[in-house]
Amino acid sequence: xxxxxxxxxxxxxxxxxxxxxxxxxxxxxxxxxxxxxxxxxxxxxxxxxxxxxxxxxxxxxxxxxxxxxxxxxxxxxxxxxxxxxxxxxxxxxxxxxxxxxxxxxxxxxxxxxxxxxxxxxxxxxxxxxxxxxxxxxxxxxxxxxxxxxxxxxxxxxxxxxxxxxxxxxxxxxxxxxxxxxxxxxxxxxxxxxxxxxxxxxxxxxxxxxxxxxxxxxx
Amino acid sequence: xxxxxxxxxxxxxxxxxxxxxxxxxxxxxxxxxxxxxxxxxxxxxxxxxxxxxxxxxxxxxxxxxxxxxxxxxxxxxxxxxxxxxxxxxxxxxxxxxxxxxxxxxxxxxxxxxxxxxxxxxxxxxxxxxxxxxxxxxxxxxxxxxxxxxxxxxxxxxxxxxxxxxxxxxx
Numbered sequence: 536x537x538x539x540x541x542x543x544x545x546x547x548x549x550x551x552x553x554x555x556x557x558x559x560x561x562x563x564x565x566x567x568x569x570x571x572x573x574x575x576x577x578x579x580x581x582x583x584x585x586x587x588x589x590x591x592x593x594x595x596x597x598x599x600x601x602x603x604x605x606x607x608x609x610x611x612x613x614x615x616x617x618x619x620x621x622x623x624x625x626x627x628x629x630x631x632x633x634x635x636x637x638x639x640x641x642x643x644x645x646x647x648x649x650x651x652x653x654x655x656x657x658x659x660x661x662x663x664x665x666x667x668x669x670x671x672x673x674x675x676x677x678x679x680x681x682x683x684x685x686x687x688x689x690x691x692x693x694x695x696x697x698x699x700x701x702x703x704x705x706x707x708x709x710x711x712x713x714x715x716x717x718x719x720x721x722x723x724x725x726x727x728x729x730x731x732x733x734x735x736x737x738x739x740x741x742x743x744x745x746x747x748x749x750x751x752x753x
Numbered sequence: 754x755x756x757x758x759x760x761x762x763x764x765x766x767x768x769x770x771x772x773x774x775x776x777x778x779x780x781x782x783x784x785x786x787x788x789x790x791x792x793x794x795x796x797x798x799x800x801x802x803x804x805x806x807x808x809x810x811x812x813x814x815x816x817x818x819x820x821x822x823x824x825x826x827x828x829x830x831x832x833x834x835x836x837x838x839x840x841x842x843x844x845x846x847x848x849x850x851x852x853x854x855x856x857x858x859x860x861x862x863x864x865x866x867x868x869x870x871x872x873x874x875x876x877x878x879x880x881x882x883x884x885x886x887x888x889x890x891x892x893x894x895x896x897x898x899x900x901x902x903x904x905x906x907x908x909x910x911x912x913x914x915x916x917x918x919x920x921x922x923x
């Protein structure tokens with residue numbers, strides 16, 4: 536079965552290079568004990584890395600030779616167009632390109648997220664029930680009580696609290712690079728994601744990590 | 754240009770030109786393009802000589818110019834016109850004549866060709882980390898992203914390279 540711990544897969548290079556913080560190393564090693572797919576993934580990455588070590592560095596070209604070469608001229612044809620029209624055309628082109636990028640980016644991100652997972656198989660739980668489930672794919676509903684900006688790994692965290700039981704909470708983490716917008720404090724949301732327990736001494740809490748989808752409720 | 758500045762730039766060239774040449778060669782896939790890149794990067798540095806202070810930040814700034822030059826160059830042109838990687842790996846896989854096998858010269862050439870199959874973003878980060886052996890913090894500073902993003906790109910790049918180069922291991 537494929538492993539869904541994308542949050543750890545992305546840190547494997549840091550781990551392989553011995554550059555991961557000790558907390559991250561401990562998380563990865565705990566996971567590797569139980570996940571044969573990730574052990575194999577790590578071996579494959581190490582093989583690729585060792586092949587890259589075959590690439591020799593190049594020497595610098597001689598300073599005088601490089602600097603003696605004439606810079607490449609970039610001749611352009613100029614047309615008799617008033618500069619204001621040129622500026623308007625350039626602005627229109629930039630606006631069109633930005634709009635196209637924005638549309639493509641969001642369409643792709645949304646379709647990728649929806650395509651990759653069958654959300655109908657996720658199990659709906661109350662925040663307080665998350666400690667009792669073994670099911671990795673969960674849906675949890677609650678109120679956003681805290682948000683924090685970038686963590687040391689570049690992701691976004693928010694804390695989801697049960698409105699009927701303020702002591703029950705789960706920490707939700709959106710991975711770095713995910714275009715998903717973190718919900719605002721005070722909003723009621725439904726969150727889809729992978730449940731896990733973070734046993735590190737300064738955490739010791741249940742998490743939804745990574746968050747795969749967030750729906751803001753009215 | 755005042756002599757002191759010229760001397761500093763010459764020193765900078767001596768320190769970085771080889772490494773920038775290496776990055777450009779593996780990112781762009783040809784010696785001619787790599788030499789053009791070195792020239793462009795250092796001409797730009799010469800034109801902005803007043804911004805140099807000879808400290809560590811100058812190196813980061815120079816790397817940024819180099820990475821941007823490579824990315825611009827890759828955007829400008831389509832793929833390389835050299836022999837496709839699949840053909841080369843086909844020879845390496847044993848499905849070819851002895852003459853063709855003989856044509857597979859060095860493993861480093863195959864790996865260098867495999868790099869060209871990666872997107873420019875992944876290619877750059879792989880070369881900076883595994884060829885230039887640049888620390889994660891410095892790569893993050895050059896690319897203007899977090900260490901987590903550097904690792905994430907490396908993870909994708911290593912997985913892709915492993916898939917491309919798998920026939921070499923069998």
